[in-house]
Amino acid sequence: WRVWDVSSRRQVAVGRLPVGAMAEAVAPDGRTLVLRTAAGVGLWDMAAGRWTGGKAPLPLTAQVSFGGDGHTYLVQDGDQVELRAVADGKVLARNRASGVTRPAASADNRLVARCLDRGGPQVWDTGTGRTVPGPWERSDGFCDGDDSQQLLFGAGDRLAAITGAGVTVWDVRAGRELAVLDDPGITYAEFSGDGTFLATADSAEIRVWRLTKPDAPVFRHALDSQHVYDGPAWDDGGRVLRYLEGGTVHTVDLGPAVTPAWRGTRPAGVTYSPDGRLYATAERSGGRYVFEVRATADDRPLSSLPPVDVPVAQAPATSAGPLSPFPLMAFSPDGSALAYGVSASGPQGIEQRFTVWDTARRRTRTTLDLTGDPVVNIALGRDGRALYTARSGVRDVYDEVWATRSRRRTAVLPGLAGGLLTVRPDDGLLVGDGRLASLPSGRAADRDLAQGARVGAAAFSADGSLLAVGDDSGRVTLWDAAVSRSAGVLGNLFPAPIGNVAEAVTAVAVSPDGGMLAVGGDAGSIQLWDVATRRPLGAPLTTPGDGIESLAFSPDGRTLYSGSPYVPLQRYVVDPGRAVERICARAGTGLTPGEWRTYVPSAPFQQVCRSNRVSRRDGE
Structure with a gap:
């Protein structure tokens, strides 16, 4: 056996195994192996070069896996499951189990998840010997399956049950379901250190799922015909994933996929100024929406805008249903002004007030009262002088042009199909979903x-x-x-x-x-x-x-x-120049002439990185 420090790429330890032994698992702390020999199954202390975990080998029929901390191991043989100490094989807890799904222990060894005869997994408290009730027991059919099913514990007493169809995650401590992942065919899975993410691998991809928003993976890495032998494993504070393929450890940088900037509360909307200097956010707070303008360069708050109340219908709600409010925001093409307000889907005849904000002077320019049909989209013209609105009428969507200084409607543009509105920077053309309108004439054309x-x-x-x-x-x-x-x-x-x-x-x-x-x-x-x-x-x-x-x-x-x-x-x-600097800083050197001939044979050699060193073997 050999142990490598992946970060430094150095071999740090080496040793021999007993003749004829086959390794089946390695402890989380990298100190102990599960070995299968002709005489039975046992644990091998890699540093001491001797057997550990008890004197006598376990039967060949036993399934052995490590606990979460590497100091314990689980043994399932027949309908018995035992939690034992790696140091001396002492039985710490014993209970029943069944089936081919291996039991799993939490990191503190306080909980063990296992399968009984049928139904869903059961969680057993090793301290009290009692079953911990919860919704996981009602996941019918999990314990009736094959050896593709897995049980996995993560931080904060999170339990994952993995089947051929996907993954279900529960919070055992809270006794509730956390997430259901549409991720079939998983071969490996691992929780992040804080239990926020779950990394999974199948034959085609490695995926990372955020458990608070499990509708789609936040990260996907194609394996391109690689076969994952082990992993994915989290490292570097949860910023990278590593997996073993053949004799090579691959490291994948997760970057923004696991950003700490993720907000627990969902803002209602965000939009950027076309010049990229500013961005605006809208978030509901009780019966009103709060708007804010910030600088993109340093995320510095620039303006907290006058809040807007949630719209109300002029008449009692009809059979069309209750109001569903949503914010609307639009910057002018030069970023000098921002129009914002709140509309709502539902019955016609609602109060809607839209404000044009001067982003340079940080003050209100004007306010327009657009009571009537719901506004479904807006666009702001050059210098903020014209506000374009798309309204949802009784029969169809129609568009309007408002002069922001005079607060007067100057044109109605029927048939623009303006659920989408985009104005050309010179204010000469308004683009809808399927029609164009020349401005200021309003002449429309299908497109x-x-x-x-x-x-x-x-x-x-x-x-x-x-x-x-x-x-x-x-x-x-x-x-x-x-x-x-x-x-x-x-x-x-x-x-x-x-x-x-x-x-x-x-x-x-x-x-x-x-x-x-x-x-x-x-x-x-x-x-x-x-x-x-x-x-x-x-x-x-x-x-x-x-x-x-x-x-x-x-x-x-x-x-x-x-x-x-x-x-x-x-x-x-x-920027390509800045990207090259980052790549060179990470790699430490560019390609040597020999490497260049291998990977870029169609182009002449270039020193991509300033620190590019030429190997003596190249002779150049």
Whole structure:
């Protein structure tokens, strides 16, 4: 046997095993092995080079696994399960079990989960000898299955039951179900140190699930035909995962997927200014919504805006149902103004007040009373002089133009299908879901913006020469300034969906120079594209796994900002020079000439990193 320090890549210990022994498991502390020999099953002290855990070997029929701390082990033989001490094999607790599913012990050895004859797993308190009741007992069929099923404990008395169909996680201490993961075919699983995440592996991917939001994984890593021998295991304070494939340990940086910036309470919305300097959030507090403007560069709060009360109907609620309030926010193209308010779906005739806020002077410019049909979307024109609204009428959606200074409605634009509203930076064109309106004339024209798919997001470049339209199939269609000619279609490069529904585009942004496009989806994916070549820039970025609501580039184009309900501000370095510096700092050196010939044979050698060292073996 050999022990390696993975961080330093050094072998730190080596020793021999008894002749004919086969290793089946290693203790969590890396000091003891479970060995199977012709004489039976036993524990091997690696440092001392001798048997431990009791004098006599266990029968070959025994199933042996370690407890959570490495100082205990579980033995199941027939209908008996025992918790024993590694040091001397002393039996610490004994109870019944059955089936092929191995029992599992919590880290403090206070709890053991095991299967009885049928039904769900049972949790046994080793101190009192009593069964701990809970909803896990009612997971019918778990204990009737095969050896693909697993029981696993995590921090805070969290218990996971893994089957071929997915995972169910309970909080044993609270006696309630925490999460159900749609993750079939799992071969390995492991809780993070604090029990917040669960990492799983199957034949195709490693996935990380946030247990407070288990509808989709927050991180996915394709194995590309690799076979995971062991892992994934958490390391470096929960920031990386390691797994063993063949004789190689692979380390995966989880980055933003496990960001500590995740908010326990869900903000109602987030939006960025097109120039990337500011972002605004909206969050409900009792009977009102609280709005705030912050700086993207340092997340410094700049303005707490006058709050807005939840809308009320002018008449008692009808058969259409109760009001469902939601905030609406829109920056002007230059970021000098922000329009915000609260609308509601439900009966017509509701009170809706929208405010235009001066972001530079940090004061209210004007307030518009838009009582009537519910406003479903807004856009703010250049310098904040015009507010564009989409309203849900009795029969269809229609659009309006409001002069913010005079507080007067200047135009009604029927048939724009304006559930989505995007205004060109020069205020010359208003884009809806399937129609365009020239401004100020209001002359409309039909346009299929997304090849028949439903439009989810749209954004103009800073000079208005390019329009990017994302749809619910995950594609993006590019258009010229007049939106009269398509400039290309970018395919869906988001990871394959866990279910049967493709990830829909919910946010797009064009870099200040018009050369780069960022595309965000409702499952939390972000893909970068090169506009000139219509080619993707790398794989999707790692995100916290929450649906992307807004994207923006910094004024210099070197940073991408991403906003989602649980993480309103996330930064990504998209400048190639800064990315190279980070990679070189992590690697310590660039490729040698010999390595360059192996991995980049079609290009001449370059010193990518300043500290690039040439190996003597290369002779160059």
